[in-house]
Amino acid sequence: MWRHRSGRRRRRQFDVRGRRRREWVLRRAWIVAGLALVAAVIGVVGLSQALRARTLMIGARTSLQAAVDDPAALSTPQGRAAALAQVDGAVTSIGIARSRIAGSPVLALAAALPGLRGQRAAFIQLIDDSAAAAGAGRELLAAVDALAARTQVRDGAVPLDGLAELQQQVQKAGEAIGFRSGVSGGGGLWGPLGDARRQFDEVAASSARRLSEGAEALGALRTFLGSGGSRRYLIAAQNNAEMRDQGAVLSYVAVSLRDGRMSIERQGSVGDLTLTAPTATPVPRGTQEVFGSLRPTQTWQSVNATADFAFSGQAMADMYRQATGQAVDGVIALDVPALAGLLGTVGAVSIEGVAEPVTADNVGRLLLNDFYQGLGPTSDQSVRRERQGDVVKAVVDRITSGSRDAVSLGRALGDAARGGHLRLWSADATEEGVFERTGLAGGPATKDPDRTFHVAVQNRTASKLDYFVKPSVRQDIRLTNEGDAVVRTTVVMENQAPLDASPSYQFGPAGITDKPGDYLAWVLLWGPAGSRQLQSGVGESGLNLSQFVVVVPAGERREVTFETVVPGAVRDGRVEIRLVPQARLEPVPLEIRLEAPGWHVGGDRSWQGPWDRVRTFRWDVRRR
Secondary structure, eight states, X not given: OHHHHHHHHHHHHHHHHHHHHHHHXXXXXXXXXXXXXXXXXXXXXXXXXXXXHHHHHHHHHHHHHHHHHOTTTTTSHHXXXXXXXXXXXXHHHHHHHHXXXXXXXXXXXHTXXXXXXXXXXXXXXXXXXXXXXXXXXXXXXXXXXXXXXXXXEETTBOOHHHHHHHHHHHHXXXXXXXXXXXXXXTTTOOHHHHHHHHHHHHHHHHHHHHHHHHHHHHHHHHHHTTTTSOEEEEEEEEEEEEESSSEEEXXXXXXXXXXXXXXXXEEEEGGGGOXXXXXXXXXXXXXXXXXXXXXXXXXXXXXTOSSOHHHHHHHHHHHHHHHHSOOXXXXXXXXXXXXXXXXXXXXXXXXXXXXXXXXXXXXXXXXXXXXXXXXXXXXXXXXXXXXXXXXXXXXXXXXXXXXXXXXXXXXXXXXXXXXTSEEEEESSHHHXXXXXXXXXXXXXXXXXXXXXXXXXXEESSSOOOTTTEEEEEEEEEEEOTTSOEEEEXXXXXXXXXXXXXXXXXXXBOTTTSSSTTOEXXXXXXXXXXXXXXXXXXXXXXTEEEEEEEEEEOTTOEEEEEEEEEETTOOBTTEEEEEEEOOOOSSOEEEEEEEEOTTEEEESOSEEEEEEOSOEEEEEEEEEO
């Protein structure tokens, strides 16, 4: 009996202890649940506040980008004032974002929670980095504005001291912005805030690199402009109505520079520079194989069929010396769009025998169409050829007389260089190296040759039909399971020449095509170095070149397609392609589409727009 009562007592004690334990576990669960709920509420509210601050940051970045992308931002006092106002607005938005994050009690409480402790500090660091980068950009813009106010091109003298000061300011801004790239190692931010950090680091690193390259280019330009002694240059006027890789060289102007002061020595048609034999310029094997039949070291119209201006510039210098007995220190090649940019800065010029003033708006029509009208197939072209040289001379005369805004001129030349409408070659190896690294010289393979594409539609005849030919390019990129990229490049050519054209120097056919207005297109694709192309490729200009020749009748369209395999296109979780444009009168419409079955792709898979500059496309990818 005693044992029975003792057992019941122990069972009751065990039940009591069990009930108390269950009550304790339940209370603990409620506490944890309550804390989790509080943390969730804090997290949601804090995230909401952080995202609102991120929205302010995005708005600030948009304003900064608008200030950078606005062509008038540096060209006029009004444009620079507007750009400064946009940057000031961005700085204000960044300041508001920081105040909201730093002053938020919810985010301060969230910072005490495990897992969220570092998020607030990392986000504040991102805001501070953005503010510092914006401040550096503002200082640079203000310096440029002050420099423009007191630095003018007077009577053809480029202010070399001003270039030196600008070089210092650009270098300083690049260093300040580059320092902020990845300063916190990404900060471990989560979700959209982590995306914002990565985007900032990429933009800051890219901007710092461009500014550093810009400062290096400014230093080389100072010596190129004669800061170290007298220089002589050949200005090659390239005609976009007869396209090679750039426009065909049909006229020239020779200029001298000393201490930044420019003067004209001579000008004329390349018909005045006829060569009876090729120069001794070394021709690369691939260039000889593809373009050798055009005699690129003897025939001015063929000297830039290759995409490598390092070769073309050297060949032009050698050809000029052989034809005139005078050596040049470099070559400046510019086409009609480059002239249009300069005319937009210096104003309209008058040319003898031309009824209307030549302006930025009509120079393309005049030089590439109107001056050809009425010329028969066998007309003497010497007068007409010199017209582009006349415009170049008139622009140089305008620059070398009176006072011009150096910043506006620099911006016009920079815009031309960005689209490939202005190219430089220097006999000084150091200068040439800088120009190639910064995209002012060389060919498409000067950067990232293993991921670079370049397309050119060239006129296979001597007609002047490119004014009427409108190419467009579409690239369809498909990723394979192995991480290779299969790239189909489709080039469409629309010939808008009139159907009822009479035989002429402009429309042909000159015994080559069937009827006037028909266009013989030489379509060339330079694919990445190391790629494989279904069409037999040739190593040329540092890339892999394939080609088609196709007749495009007047009023019709034709297309050709190239297929390129880029092995190992996925590198470190990213696919990247770089597209270098052809310098035509009008930018070529470009469309890019990415297909990646079996891959998760970050970002938009398609893009359409003008191919008016080097375009680089990047996608973060990972296997599904």
